[in-house]
Amino acid sequence: MSDWISILINASYLLAALLFILGLKRMSSPRTARGGVVWAGLGMLLATVATFFLPGMHNFALIGLALVLGGAVAWVTGRRVAMTSMPQMVAIYNGLGGGAAAAIGAVELWRFAGPPQGASQLSNAALVAVSTIALAVLGSLIGAVSFSGSMIAFAKLQGWIDRRFVFSGQRLINGLLFLLLVAAGVLLVWGQLSPQLVIAFFILALLLGVMMTLPIGGADMPVVISLYNALTGLAVAVDGFVLQNEAMIVAGTVVGAAGTLLTQLMARAMNRSLGNVLFGNFGGGGATSEQEIGGAQKPIDAADAAVMMAYAERVVIVPGYGLAVAQAQHKVWEFAQLLIQRGVKVRFAIHPVAGRMPGHMNVLLAEAGVPYDLIADMDDINPEFPNTDVALVIGANDVVNPVAKTDPSSPIYGMPILDVGAAKNIIVIKRGRGTGFAGIENALFYADNTRMLFGDGQQAVGALVTEVKMVDG
Amino acid sequence: MSDWISILINASYLLAALLFILGLKRMSSPRTARGGVVWAGLGMLLATVATFFLPGMHNFALIGLALVLGGAVAWVTGRRVAMTSMPQMVAIYNGLGGGAAAAIGAVELWRFAGPPQGASQLSNAALVAVSTIALAVLGSLIGAVSFSGSMIAFAKLQGWIDRRFVFSGQRLINGLLFLLLVAAGVLLVWGQLSPQLVIAFFILALLLGVMMTLPIGGADMPVVISLYNALTGLAVAVDGFVLQNEAMIVAGTVVGAAGTLLTQLMARAMNRSLGNVLFGNFGGGGATSEQEIGGAQKPIDAADAAVMMAYAERVVIVPGYGLAVAQAQHKVWEFAQLLIQRGVKVRFAIHPVAGRMPGHMNVLLAEAGVPYDLIADMDDINPEFPNTDVALVIGANDVVNPVAKTDPSSPIYGMPILDVGAAKNIIVIKRGRGTGFAGIENALFYADNTRMLFGDGQQAVGALVTEVKMVDG
């Protein structure tokens, strides 16, 4: 293996690390985000190709086969899956990354645990530094937990597991499991490196990931996935130290740190603490703290609603989870365009936790082609509601619930909300009297200036489109 | 030297690097800035103490003497110097750092160039890697340029050199100087490592720093100092590679990068490009593009001005370079407090380039004790001028000159300005009809709603204080 090949390989890894960092940087700003993933992708390509030229590599056929197989299946699945299933896809790919990290650790541990190779009389374990074994154990542990935890998260989001799985003494059992794992890890590092123990260690680690994730509600999954994402990054970095591969160390650590921050940001945007998500109770179950609300919901029909908006000066559209369920984003944009053509000033107001994942609404609206300068976030739009003629709420509930400001006993108390009530008129599209994620009543729907347009989101907006077209004949 | 001592030393360096980064991070936010320098200081202490315990160190008496001497003189000078001289102090300490970096390179080069030591028959140069010599040359070059350049910057700010030093063919000569330096550097790296050449190399490098800085106007010095600051950081990092000291590498590189960004930010805040600062013409000289302005300046006396403000609802104070010259910051704050006690809403409006260094006005007002929520920056205050009863301009000129918006031929055209003219009344304190840094007339002073309160800033504001106290008897 000549010297300049090794320089080229190392340079490729360095460049890949640089491209990853620049890619992430670009991905964190809307204007450059699309290019970001391409940069990172180039880095990945470079690093992968370079790896084939590393000295002392064997099993090229196997590598190529696994590469093509794994890559092709994931690529096709990723292309095909519906936009609304994105969170679970992130979960599954992240889990696979964790699995790969665990498997790398497993290969190393297995080798260390195996019979002496070559002429040496010493066991393999005696030939490697304690720190290397410790790192391999750590990488395996984190990777395996991330693997099984992500798989459970996937199953929950996919609807395969639809209840939280809680029983008394759960924390105690998880604690014991963790202690057992630590004990097994310590034994592995200090001398007892046998194949049996390695297997037991991995089983325990996989179990821990499952047990940790089962009690968490489906709606908290985005935060949990982000956490496992950070953990996988960490596992990759640790494996990088074992294999002395700087690109892995840098990329893994960067993801570990960025992922940790992102997890905190996500939890904060949902007004939850991370501890609350992992060990709390609220979430997914639906705490019902029903209250009596005076007045009645006043219905409106599509024709009246359409006329009201067609002649309004300013309309703000507030999309929520129901819009995503009804897949009404394209219809809504069609409707908004009709209004804009009539000279109405239309904006979309997005609450940070509208929908079921951070950025959920933005992604859907973007998919439908809504330009992002029509999209306003909460802080920008709230002062403008008093000047708004009609606020059109489509399948949103919790994020416009004034109880968050008024009732300290409410589960969403303290969460900032969209100030829809300040608009001159409010039209709410939903199917019936169903509550939202937090399972509580909403006084807004009973307000004097609110009219309910009952129906599935897609159909109701479709009706609005038809009616608006008829306004001028 | 036992193993754990070396671990302790390395851990100290690592911790120092961490503290430097955290310190810089804190220093870049107003609320945490004060703590930031303490963190960095602890890191420095730790690193310095640890260095005494490095293996193979000699000359402890000399080290201690130089440490105490250099440290004590700089400490006392830094404590005593007037707040207005801060920029030149930064220049001089930065220059000394560059000098230290150059001297480190010199020691190494001198050793490589010297006669064989010990039993070896080879010259010393033959024993070190080419890359090490190259790095030592690079570190010396950057350090020496930063040293002599900073010293010139110091002399300019201190007023010892008060003209720009420009002659025709200057760029050509500087270019030749640079080529000579590169040639000498290449010779040093490839084999011709003689003491004579080392000396010549340093003389050339010092000369380049001088020649580069002489033509730049005094008013651009903050940007230039920031640039030399980044260069010193780079030199330190390069020396760190030569000495294999990670703390130097990390701290130096961090400063190099942060300093480069800071230089750009500073230049941008002054509405200049870096190239313009280094090779441009405007700056310090005072381009005079006098224009005829209709009307006359209408004077006002202190008593009338005081009454006007005492009964105003909103007053915005706009400080400028003249305030710094007159050292009027304490008096101004005294005056503002009197108004506030009377129920007047007072704010200070700071233009990014008011004064002669970025943040100049903020530093002065902070020194006088003005709480920083009374201080508004340009973008925040500009929309409020129409609701302002009195705008009190103290020793500011260019930053309130409307010509920046109207006359494309003006040297400050395009610079965003404080919209003082929109206020109901404007009172301007200045000594006479002197122009500001850009040397141009200001139509604001001739406007119908502007009154001139002529006098030295300190005295004029003092008179205002007296008069306001008399308003209610």
Added chain:
Amino acid sequence: MSGFLALYIFMLAAFTGYEVIARVPVILHTPLMSGSNFVHGIVLVGAMVALGHAQTPVEQAIGFAAVLMGAANAAGAYVVTERMLEMFKPSRKPGDGA
């Protein structure tokens, strides 16, 4: 690599990762999560090394699984991220609606 150098790299990479995304707006949370998910797909490189040096059949089997999963991580996360970000088209300045 000496232990201390490793720690320096770890520390600096952590700062870099943290600071580089510190200003991400809420709307990019999910795409960025997916994007960083893609970046740790570099685990593929480690998996290739592990399989490339595997000797016994057991090692080969685990190594094969590692490459399979690593490749799926990288390829899948790339596609998904790209699809999400594709939707953040630069605005067409409708003007009349803003």
Added chain:
Amino acid sequence: MSGFLALYIFMLAAFTGYEVIARVPVILHTPLMSGSNFVHGIVLVGAMVALGHAQTPVEQAIGFAAVLMGAANAAGAYVVTERMLEMFKPSRKPGDGA
């Protein structure tokens, strides 16, 4: 230290330095310049090493100058930065003036 490790550290430290101060407001430009001026006072450590290993009188003389200048850089920049930042007192919320 291998050349590539050096490059990794250089790259990561550069990113860190750049990103860590990227959000500095204009009012802190000058104090931050002074603060980073202090941080490169770490050159003192290098100067001490150079003098500590100096053998000939010339080397000792240059080394002595290096430590002298390095110490002045560190001590002076610390004092100056501290004095500047001391003035950024947390607001006393005057309330009636804002």
